[in-house]
Amino acid sequence: MDRTTKTLIHYEWKSFIRNRFQLxxxxxxxxxxxxxxxxxxSEINMQRQTIEAVTALEKKEFFEYKTSFQEELSxxxxxxxHDIASRPAxxxxxxxxxxxxxxxxxxxxxIGQRDLFRYYYRLTGMSLHYQLFENELANPVNLMTGNFDxxxxxxxxxxxxxxxxxxxxxxxxxxxxxLALLQIQSVTIRKIILVRLAxxxxxxxxxxxxxxSIGLLTSGNPLAEQNRLPAVxxxxxxLAYCIFWFxxxxxxxxxxxxxxxxxxxxxxxxxxxxxxxxxxxxxxxTTKFPLSSTTLAGLMRRTSLENENDEEEAREVIxxxxxxxxxxxxxxxxxxxxxxxxxxxxxxxLKDLNSKEExxxxxxxxxxxxxxxSRFYWLSPAVNMQNLHAQMVKTDLRTFLRFHEALANxxxxxxxxxxxxxxxxxxxxxxxxxxxxxxxxxxxxxxxxAIWTAIGKIMLMAVFVYLTGYIKMK
Amino acid sequence: MRQxxxxxxxxxxxxxxxxxxxxxxIVTLLLLGVALxxxxxxxxxxxxxITETQAEKRKEWLNQGDKHPHIAxxxxxxxxxxxxxLSLFDFGLDAYTGTSVYLEAHxxxxxxxxxxxxxxxxxxxxxxxxxxxxxxLAPLLIIFLAFGAFTRERESGTLKLLMSQGISFRLLTWGKxxxxxxxLAIVLLPIVVGIFIxxxxxxxxxxxxxxxxxxxxxxxxxxxxxFLFISFSVWISLRSATGRNALLTLLTGWMFFAVxxxxxxxxxxxxxxxxxxxxxxxxxxxxxxxxxxxxxxxxSVRRARLxxxxxxxYQVDSVEQLPFNFEGVSMQAGEEHxxxxxxxxxxxxxxxxxxxxxxxxxxxxxxxxxxxxxxxxALSGTDMYTFxxxxxxxxxxxxxxxxxxxxxxxENSRYGExxxxxxxxxxxxxxxxxxxxxxxxxxxxxxxxxxxLSLLMWTALVFVLLNxxxxxxxxxxx
Numbered sequence: 037m038d039r040t041t042k043t044l045i046h047y048e049w050k051s052f053i054r055n056r057f058q059l060x061x062x063x064x065x066x067x068x069x070x071x072x073x074x075x076x077x078s079e080i081n082m083q084r085q086t087i088e089a090v091t092a093l094e095k096k097e098f099f100e101y102k103t104s105f106q107e108e109l110s111x112x113x114x115x116x117x118h119d120i121a122s123r124p125a126x127x128x129x130x131x132x133x134x135x136x137x138x139x140x141x142x143x144x145x146x147i148g149q150r151d152l153f154r155y156y157y158r159l160t161g162m163s164l165h166y167q168l169f170e171n172e173l174a175n176p177v178n179l180m181t182g183n184f185d186x187x188x189x190x191x192x193x194x195x196x197x198x199x200x201x202x203x204x205x206x207x208x209x210x211x212x213x214x215l216a217l218l219q220i221q222s223v224t225i226r227k228i229i230l231v232r233l234a235x236x237x238x239x240x241x242x243x244x245x246x247x248x249s250i251g252l253l254t255s256g257n258p259l260a261e262q263n264r265l266p267a268v269x270x271x272x273x274x275l276a277y278c279i280f281w282f283x284x285x286x287x288x289x290x291x292x293x294x295x296x297x298x299x300x301x302x303x304x305x306x307x308x309x310x311x312x313x314x315x316x317x318x319x320x321x322t323t324k325f326p327l328s329s330t331t332l333a334g335l336m337r338r339t340s341l342e343n344e345n346d347e348e349e350a351r352e353v354i355x356x357x358x359x360x361x362x363x364x365x366x367x368x369x370x371x372x373x374x375x376x377x378x379x380x381x382x383x384x385x386l387k388d389l390n391s392k393e394e395x396x397x398x399x400x401x402x403x404x405x406x407x408x409x410s411r412f413y414w415l416s417p418a419v420n421m422q423n424l425h426a427q428m429v430k431t432d433l434r435t436f437l438r439f440h441e442a443l444a445n446x447x448x449x450x451x452x453x454x455x456x457x458x459x460x461x462x463x464x465x466x467x468x469x470x471x472x473x474x475x476x477x478x479x480x481x482x483x484x485x486a487i488w489t490a491i492g493k494i495m496l497m498a499v500f501v502y503l504t505g506y507i508k509m510k
Numbered sequence: 511m512r513q514x515x516x517x518x519x520x521x522x523x524x525x526x527x528x529x530x531x532x533x534x535x536i537v538t539l540l541l542l543g544v545a546l547x548x549x550x551x552x553x554x555x556x557x558x559x560i561t562e563t564q565a566e567k568r569k570e571w572l573n574q575g576d577k578h579p580h581i582a583x584x585x586x587x588x589x590x591x592x593x594x595x596l597s598l599f600d601f602g603l604d605a606y607t608g609t610s611v612y613l614e615a616h617x618x619x620x621x622x623x624x625x626x627x628x629x630x631x632x633x634x635x636x637x638x639x640x641x642x643x644x645x646x647l648a649p650l651l652i653i654f655l656a657f658g659a660f661t662r663e664r665e666s667g668t669l670k671l672l673m674s675q676g677i678s679f680r681l682l683t684w685g686k687x688x689x690x691x692x693x694l695a696i697v698l699l700p701i702v703v704g705i706f707i708x709x710x711x712x713x714x715x716x717x718x719x720x721x722x723x724x725x726x727x728x729x730x731x732x733x734x735x736x737f738l739f740i741s742f743s744v745w746i747s748l749r750s751a752t753g754r755n756a757l758l759t760l761l762t763g764w765m766f767f768a769v770x771x772x773x774x775x776x777x778x779x780x781x782x783x784x785x786x787x788x789x790x791x792x793x794x795x796x797x798x799x800x801x802x803x804x805x806x807x808x809x810s811v812r813r814a815r816l817x818x819x820x821x822x823x824y825q826v827d828s829v830e831q832l833p834f835n836f837e838g839v840s841m842q843a844g845e846e847h848x849x850x851x852x853x854x855x856x857x858x859x860x861x862x863x864x865x866x867x868x869x870x871x872x873x874x875x876x877x878x879x880x881x882x883x884x885x886x887x888a889l890s891g892t893d894m895y896t897f898x899x900x901x902x903x904x905x906x907x908x909x910x911x912x913x914x915x916x917x918x919x920x921e922n923s924r925y926g927e928x929x930x931x932x933x934x935x936x937x938x939x940x941x942x943x944x945x946x947x948x949x950x951x952x953x954x955x956x957x958x959x960x961x962x963l964s965l966l967m968w969t970a971l972v973f974v975l976l977n978x979x980x981x982x983x984x985x986x987x988x
Contacts, residue, residue, distance in 0.1 A: 148631045154788075158789075171608060171620055172787065173785050173787065173788045175780070177863075177894055179624070182773060183634075183773075184776075296658065303761055307650060310635065311635065311636070312541065312647075314632050314635030315635060315637055315642060316638050318633055318637040318638065319549075328559040329622070329625075330590055332623065333563075333588050333622060422635070431631070
């Protein structure tokens with residue numbers, strides 16, 4: 037660092053600490069950041085508590101089933117419990133398994149769509165789609181307003197901070213009459229501006245990194261395996277985003293217009309990136325790819341056999357179902373006992389089979405419309421960044437779509453477990469309880485490739501903007 | 511008066527020379543056009559789908575064939591949330607309230623499918639609606655237009671000249687306010703005309719009863735809101751030493767009111783009054799359904815009580831001797847008990863919603879943006895109260911449907927014969943198709959008195975401030 041740079045930094049520091057208003061802004065940003073971290077954590081903790089509660093319920097339910105094998109069945113109730121525990125004809129629609137999407141440690145920093153989607157389901161062998169569409173309770177007003185999480189602070193507030201610090205880097209000199217003094221110095225104006233820009237970059241980005249580190253450290257262990265990459269990506273993202281905004285301010289300043297003009301243009305850019313582009317994209321997606329959930333709604337209907345006393349109908353339904361599942365056929369006493377339960381199992385499974393196409397095509401439409409809109413994310417680094425945050429901490433739409441896919445597979449495991457016993461007329465044994473179906477959600481493949489590319493795009497844009505400013509400033 | 515118009519004319523001329531401001535005005539206008547067009551397209555699309563599907567579900571209900579009434583009550587039907595025509599102007603909560611609900615006996619299902627669930631997290635930035643343009647973007651345009659109202663005169667030294675010609679601050683201030691108001695009115699004229707054509711032309715809106723009245727109110731409320739911004743911007747300009755200061759103050763204020771405060775207040779309300787999870791909510795209902803709201807009267811006790819009551823009333827020894835099917839009566843009693851329990855818990859839940867939203871209403875006293883946002887949603891029929899009103903109408907319909915089914919079962923079937931009796935199409939036809947109308951604007955606005963008070967207070971405040979500063983201001987200051 038040469039001497040002039042040092043002198044410049046020295047004086048910038050002096051004027052910086054004398055400006056109460058600027059210090060106040062930084063303090064406010066810090067306070068908001070801390071509150072945002074607190075808020076995010078309290079939201080996610082509430083979800084964790086709910087998850088704990090449902091897991092405890094499930095444990096209790098299955099504990100009762102298991103113990104019913106050892107107890108002497110003295111009361112009617114105990115006998116009923118044992119029936120539910122051991123007879124597949126009851127068990128298949130009574131045993132409830134929870135499929136849970138636990139929050140990532142850093143979900144509290146970017147709540148994303150996690151307040152909008154359900155993250156736990158209780159599944160029985162009954163029709164999957166009957167169990168899928170219920171929403172979590174939420175106040176629509178609060179959903180609309182959105183979450184005050186760290187992601188919001190970084191994406192919305194920090195650009196404003198950057199604008200406030202930089203919009204008059206050049207123009208203020210002219211307006212205060214000090215420009216002429218600077219021009220007669222041996223350093224170029226460009227260098228002066230760049231050093232001052234670097235100074236504020238250090239201050240503001242430093243603050244962003246400080247808040248982020250607090251968030252990352254208090255929300256989970258950044259060294260834990262599942263947190264390491266997200267933590268690094270988060271920090272890199274913050275850097276890239278700040279670099280972009282500083283580069284943009286440099287470009288705006290390089291036009292050497294007056295302060296008000298700069299402020300208007302900068303505020304205009306903020307408006308375009310944070311409100312106009314996303315709002316426009318959203319409304320375009322809605323109208324260009326209209327989606328109607330009305331067809332799915334129909335799948336909720338609780339239907340059953342026309343007449344439960346009609347054995348002929350029951351047999352027909354069972355045989356139709358077995359065409360799809362030949363493995364379940366073949367028992368000698370297939371149609372002799374538990375006919376109604378089998379028929380009902382067959383009926384609800386057939387219903388799922390028939391509606392699968394509809395549900396899949398709906399999901400495909402959702403993916404298609406969002407793929408279309410994601411092609412335009414580069415138009416706004418803010419949109420890009422917000423989406424990245426959600427992806428890093430797994431609160432994005434994709435994660436929930438994968439969760440739904442995993443749910444369907446899990447439901448398949450559950451029905452396989454019970455139906456193989458129901459249709460082969462085998463009881464559920466005590467031993468079976470040690471290998472009950474377990475919910476698993478496979479990791480997304482190559483999540484990180486897309487994330488790094490997107491961060492790279494923001495960086496690239498920043499470099500481009502910076503270079504334009506550099507040439508312009510001369 | 512002539513002087514006032516003269517000042518206004520000069521102000522408009524100057525503003526039109528500012529390329530930046532003119533282009534921002536054009537952009538705003540374009541965005542407004544896009545927003546309205548997209549709103550209209552999406553309204554048409556949704557309306558078509560909903561009308562079609564609703565008719566289809568009606569047909570399914572009517573043609574469900576002969577079956578036992580209670581099975582029909584389980585077969586149930588579906589209701590889809592209609593889009594109000596004014597929702598093309600303000601989408602409000604439409605993306606976040608569910609869109610369809612399944613009605614069946616015994617269970618109250620929640621609304622399913624929030625449209626926002628079909629979007630990536632980008633949806634949380636908001637959708638471009640005319641309301642968004644007017645609430646968020648138009649104020650910014652005003653700020654850009656008016657921040658220099660006085661500071662420019664001051665910085666270029668013309669303020670002293672004006673004063674020396676005997677023009678008062680009052681005249682100057684109002685001249686400028688009038689000028690900006692006229693410019694804004696011109697920019698917004700197309701939308702006002704559009705809304706009026708829409709409301710008064712033949713478009714029959716079954717959902718909103720008083721659409722024209724609402725349109726007038728919308729124009730009035732946005733008029734007041736934008737006037738507030740104009741006056742405040744001029745006032746800040748009057749009080750600021752330099753244009754830079756005025757601009758910064760105004761931008762900070764805008765940021766605080768339109769972005770920061772609504773989110774902070776809302777999230778705060780969420781921490782203050784927390785919601786139960788769906789699982790908890792349902793578990794509590796289930797428990798009370800089984801054990802009674804007092805926790806001491808289980809189903810068996812309730813049933814025995816009902817049986818005794820009917821046996822005594824009809825002077826018979828067993829339920830089989832009753833002249834109607836006791837199962838139907840018992841089922842309806844169970845249904846009513848379930849409803850009572852559900853109502854109790856739903857009321858508590860809505861109370862929490864209400865408390866959360868009330869905090870926003872109180873906050874709106876300090877923030878005209880919130881006030882206008884609430885009023886605009888209310889008038890467009892996309893607010894929380896309209897949604898709850900709709901939910902209640904749906905639940906009422908469900909209860910009537912189930913009651914009719916159970917009543918028919920009690921009347922026409924015999925005890926113990928569940929599959930023996932089958933009702934026919936004429937029973938299904940007795941259930942009218944679901945039709946919904948929002949509450950009137952007058953009814954709704956009573957729920958929003960804080961917001962109305964807010965706008966009145968802010969208007970009064972701005973008049974007081976302008977008046978005060980106009981008197982106290984000394985031209986030599988500048």
